[in-house]
Amino acid sequence: xxxxxxKLNDSNSVRVPKEDLHKQVxxxxxxxxxxxxxxxxxxxxxxxxxxxGVETHGVGNAVRYAExxxxxxxxxxxxxxxxxxxxxxxxxxxxxxxxxxxxxQGMEMSIAKAREFGIGMTTIKDGHHIGMVGYYPMMxxxxxxxxxxxxxxxxxxxxxxxxxxRVGTNPIAFxxxxxxxxxxxxxxxxxxxxxxxxxxxxxLGVQMPVGWAVTAEGEPLRxxxxxxxxxxxxxxxxxxxxxxxxxxxxxxLVVDILCGVLSGGGFGAxxxxxxxxxxxxxxxxxxxRDVDEFKAMMDDMVRELHAxxxxxxxxxxxxxxxxxxxxxxxxxxNGVPVENGQYDEMRQKAIQLGVEVFI
Amino acid sequence: xxxxxxKLNDSNSVRVPKEDLHKQVxxxxxxxxxxxxxxxxxxxxxxxxxxxGVETHGVGNAVRYAExxxxxxxxxxxxxxxxxxxxxxxxxxxxxxxxxxxxxQGMEMSIAKAREFGIGMTTIKDGHHIGMVGYYPMMxxxxxxxxxxxxxxxxxxxxxxxxxxRVGTNPIAFxxxxxxxxxxxxxxxxxxxxxxxxxxxxxLGVQMPVGWAVTAEGEPLRxxxxxxxxxxxxxxxxxxxxxxxxxxxxxxLVVDILCGVLSGGGFGAxxxxxxxxxxxxxxxxxxxRDVDEFKAMMDDMVRELHAxxxxxxxxxxxxxxxxxxxxxxxxxxNGVPVENGQYDEMRQKAIQLGVEVFI
Numbered sequence: 001x002x003x004x005x006x007k008l009n010d011s012n013s014v015r016v017p018k019e020d021l022h023k024q025v026x027x028x029x030x031x032x033x034x035x036x037x038x039x040x041x042x043x044x045x046x047x048x049x050x051x052x053g054v055e056t057h058g059v060g061n062a063v064r065y066a067e068x069x070x071x072x073x074x075x076x077x078x079x080x081x082x083x084x085x086x087x088x089x090x091x092x093x094x095x096x097x098x099x100x101x102x103x104x105q106g107m108e109m110s111i112a113k114a115r116e117f118g119i120g121m122t123t124i125k126d127g128h129h130i131g132m133v134g135y136y137p138m139m140x141x142x143x144x145x146x147x148x149x150x151x152x153x154x155x156x157x158x159x160x161x162x163x164x165x166r167v168g169t170n171p172i173a174f175x176x177x178x179x180x181x182x183x184x185x186x187x188x189x190x191x192x193x194x195x196x197x198x199x200x201x202x203x204l205g206v207q208m209p210v211g212w213a214v215t216a217e218g219e220p221l222r223x224x225x226x227x228x229x230x231x232x233x234x235x236x237x238x239x240x241x242x243x244x245x246x247x248x249x250x251x252x253l254v255v256d257i258l259c260g261v262l263s264g265g266g267f268g269a270x271x272x273x274x275x276x277x278x279x280x281x282x283x284x285x286x287x288x289r290d291v292d293e294f295k296a297m298m299d300d301m302v303r304e305l306h307a308x309x310x311x312x313x314x315x316x317x318x319x320x321x322x323x324x325x326x327x328x329x330x331x332x333x334n335g336v337p338v339e340n341g342q343y344d345e346m347r348q349k350a351i352q353l354g355v356e357v358f359i
Numbered sequence: 360x361x362x363x364x365x366k367l368n369d370s371n372s373v374r375v376p377k378e379d380l381h382k383q384v385x386x387x388x389x390x391x392x393x394x395x396x397x398x399x400x401x402x403x404x405x406x407x408x409x410x411x412g413v414e415t416h417g418v419g420n421a422v423r424y425a426e427x428x429x430x431x432x433x434x435x436x437x438x439x440x441x442x443x444x445x446x447x448x449x450x451x452x453x454x455x456x457x458x459x460x461x462x463x464q465g466m467e468m469s470i471a472k473a474r475e476f477g478i479g480m481t482t483i484k485d486g487h488h489i490g491m492v493g494y495y496p497m498m499x500x501x502x503x504x505x506x507x508x509x510x511x512x513x514x515x516x517x518x519x520x521x522x523x524x525r526v527g528t529n530p531i532a533f534x535x536x537x538x539x540x541x542x543x544x545x546x547x548x549x550x551x552x553x554x555x556x557x558x559x560x561x562x563l564g565v566q567m568p569v570g571w572a573v574t575a576e577g578e579p580l581r582x583x584x585x586x587x588x589x590x591x592x593x594x595x596x597x598x599x600x601x602x603x604x605x606x607x608x609x610x611x612l613v614v615d616i617l618c619g620v621l622s623g624g625g626f627g628a629x630x631x632x633x634x635x636x637x638x639x640x641x642x643x644x645x646x647x648r649d650v651d652e653f654k655a656m657m658d659d660m661v662r663e664l665h666a667x668x669x670x671x672x673x674x675x676x677x678x679x680x681x682x683x684x685x686x687x688x689x690x691x692x693n694g695v696p697v698e699n700g701q702y703d704e705m706r707q708k709a710i711q712l713g714v715e716v717f718i
Contacts, residue, residue, distance in 0.1 A: 088447055088477035089646045118447035119478045123647060146616070162667040162676040174609075176616045184616065186609040192602050211602045218670040237596060237603050243551050243570045244596050248603075250533075250545040250679045251610075256660065257505070257535045257543065264648050267660045287448045288482060289623050301615065301626045308521040311577040317521040320609045 008055060008337040015335030016359045022047045024346055024358040025062040031353030032069040035077050042100045049132040050336045053327030056196025057132040060342030063349045074098060074128060080105050087117045091263060094127035099276050103130040107139045107280040114145055114282035124278040125265030134187030136280055137175030141183050144291050146283040147175045152259040154271040157191045157252060158233035160245040163218050165233035168268040169195045170255035179295035181302040185321035190252040191234045198224045211239045228273060367414060367696040374694030375718045381406045383705055383717040384421040390712030391428045394436050401459045408491040409695045412686030415555025416491040419701030422708045432633060433457060433487055439464050446476045450622055453486035458635050462489040466498045466639040473504055473641035483637040484624025493546030495639055496534030500542050503650050505642040506534045511618040513630040516550045516611060517592035519604040522577050524592035527627040528554045529614035538654030540661040544680035549611040550593045557583045570598045587632060
C-alpha cells in the first residue's frame with residue numbers, strides 16, 4: 001500500500017485505456033526483437049500491475065526492459081530450458097532473457113502438474129525481473145487453485161543485526177480463491193518497504209519515514225538514494241530487534257533458498273543488479289476438499305475481517321487484494337494513470353523504434 | 360529471540376539432564392492415559408524446544424497438556440484419520456487429540472510422499488497445540504529435504520488497521536539443510552512477538568515494549584495480560600501501517616488459509632482457545648538438483664551472512680537457527696534449565712499421578 005504522497009493523480013499522470021497500454025508495451029518490446037508471444041506475456045503482467053495500482057511494477061518499466069534487451073543484458077529471443085523434471089517438479093533456465101517469460105511458463109507448469117498430481121513446483125535460474133510477483137499466484141487462482149510465487153534479487157536489505165546490504169527485497173506472493181467475495185491476493189516484499197517505493201520517493205523528491213533504511217552506521221536514512229552500495233541498506237520487515245527484524249530477514253532467506261539455492265542460480269549476495277531467480281507453486285484444492293466449500297469458508301473469513309472495528313482514524317479493515325481490486329475496478333473503466341515522465345518516455349521510445357504509437 | 364530479561368538463569372531455574380526430562384514428560388502423559396508411542400512424540404518435541412532455548416514451548420507445558428487430557432478437552436487415546444489422500448497430498452483429522460501426534464504423522468507422510476513424488480503436503484483439522492512449529496521442518500531436514508510447517512490459532516492478533524483480535528499468532532517454520540555449516544531452521548510467529556513471550560513477561564512481572572500489543576482504542580499496551588478478550592490485541596509483524604503491518608497480517612492469513620481453510624478445520628476467528636489446525640510440506644531437493652551442491656551453496660550463504668559487519672553494539676550477524684543451536688550445544692552437555700515453578704509443578708503432577716519421578 002503506497003503512502004498517500006506517493007499516489008498518482010491528474011496532475012502528475014495521464015489516463016490511458018488499458019488496451020492501448022497493452023498494445024504499446026507489446027509493440028515496444030517487439031520493436032527490440034522480442035518474439036510476439038513473449039512480448040504479449042510482458043504486456044499482460046505490466047498492464048495488470050498498473051491496473052491494480054502497483055505503479056512501481058507497471059507499464060512505466062517497459063522502456064527499461066527494452067533498453068536491457070538493446071544493451072545485451074537480456075538475451076532475446078530467449079530459450080526457456082527444462083533442466084530437470086518430475087511429475088511434480090521442474091528446474092528451468094530462463095536463458096538470461098525476460099524473467100516474465102520463464103516465470104509465466106513456470107507457473108503454467110506448476111498448475112498443470114498440480115491438476116494432475118495435486119501439487120506443482122518450479123524453480124528458475126538464469127533469470128531477470130518478473131514484475132509484480134502477485135501476478136503469478138493469480139494465474140493459479142483463476143484455475144481454482146492456491147498459488148504461490150517468490151523471486152530473489154541482489155543485495156539491498158541488511159540482515160537483522162547487520163549493517164550492510166546482503167539480502168534482496170525478496171518478495172513473497174500468495175493467492176487463494178474466494179466465492180462471492182474477492183480473491184485473497186497477497187504480495188509483499190520482505191523488507192519494510194518495496195525498493196520501488198524508495199525509487200518513487202526519490203523521483204517525487206520526498207523524504208522516507210524512519211524505519212525504511214539505515215546508513216552503514218545503523219542510523220535512520222531519510223533521503224532516498226538511487227544507487228545501491230555498501231553505505232546504506234533497507235531494513236528487513238520488523239525493522240528492529242525488539243519488533244522482529246529477524247522475521248523479515250529470515251523470510252528473505254527463505255526466498256533466497258527456494259529461488260536461488262534450490263535452482264542453483266544463486267542467493268542475493270551472489271547476484272548482480274537485475275538478476276532474479278524465481279520459484280512458483282500451485283496446489284489443487286480439490287485434492288484436499290470440495291472447492292465450493294473451500295471458497296465458502298474463504299468468504300466467511302473475508303467477511304469476518306471486513307466486519308472488524310477499525311483503529312481510530314482508519315476507514316475500515318482490508319484484506320489482501322482489496323486496494324488492488326479497487327484500483328482495477330476504477331482503472332478498467334476510467335483508464336490507467338501513467339506518470340507524466342514515463343508516458344513521454346514510452347511514446348519517445350516507440351517513435352525511436354519506429355513502432356506504432358498507441359498512447 | 361528472547362529479550363535478555365526473559366532469559367532463564369541459575370536463580371530462576373533448575374538444570375536437568377535432557378534424558379530425564381524426556382522420561383518425565385512421557386511418564387506424565389502416559390499417567391493420564393496417553394499411549395506410549397504418542398507420549399514419546401510429545402516428549403521428543405517438548406524436550407527439543409527446551410534444549411533449543413524455546414522455553415515458551417518447552418517441557419513446562421507437559422502438565423498443561425496432561426490437564427487438557429484429564430478435563431476431556433483432548434480426546435486421548437486419539438485416532439488420526441486420513442480423510443482424503445493422493446500421491447502428494449493428504450487431509451488428516453487429529454481426532455481432537457494431541458496436536459503433536461497428528462503434526463508428526465503429517466510431516467512423516469509429507470516426507471514419504473516427497474521421497475517418492477517430489478513434494479508432499481498435508482493439512483490437519485480437529486487439532487490442538489503442536490508445540491514448537493520449527494520441530495517439524497527439522498524432521499524433513501534430517502532427511503536432506505526442505506521442510507515447512509504452519510499452525511493457526513484462535514484470535515489474538517489484530518488485522519492491520521483493525522482494533523480487535525481476529526487472527527491467531529499463526530507461526531510459520533521453514534528448514535533447509537546446510538553442509539558444513541548449521542542447518543537453516545526458521546520459526547516465526549506472524550505477530551511482532553510470540554504470545555508465549557507475553558505470558559512469560561506477565562509471569563516475570565515485567566512490562567512489554569511498545570509495539571507488541573494495543574488496547575481496543577489502538578493505544579500501546581505495556582502491562583501484559585493473561586486473558587484473551589476484545590479489550591486488547593497483539594500487533595501483526597510490522598506493527599504500524601508505515602512499517603508494513605499489512606505484511607504480518609497477510610502472512611497470518613496465509614497460515615489460516617493453508618491450515619484452517621484448506622483442511623476445513625476453521626480460520627482463527629472460528630477457533631476456540633486451544634484449537635489449532637496444522638499444515639506441513641516436504642520438498643525432495645534431489646528432484647531439482649544435486650543435494651551436495653545445494654548444501655555447498657547453503658554453506659556459502661551462511662558464511663557470507665556471518666561475515667557481514669554488525670550494527671554498532673551488536674556482536675555479529677546470526678542466521679536462523681544459530682541461537683537455538685547454541686542453546687542445544689550448551690544444554691545437551693550442561694542440562695536443560697526448567698523454570699522453578701514449572702519444575703515443582705512437574706514433580707507434583709508426577710507424584711499425584713503415581714508415576715515415576717525422574718527430575
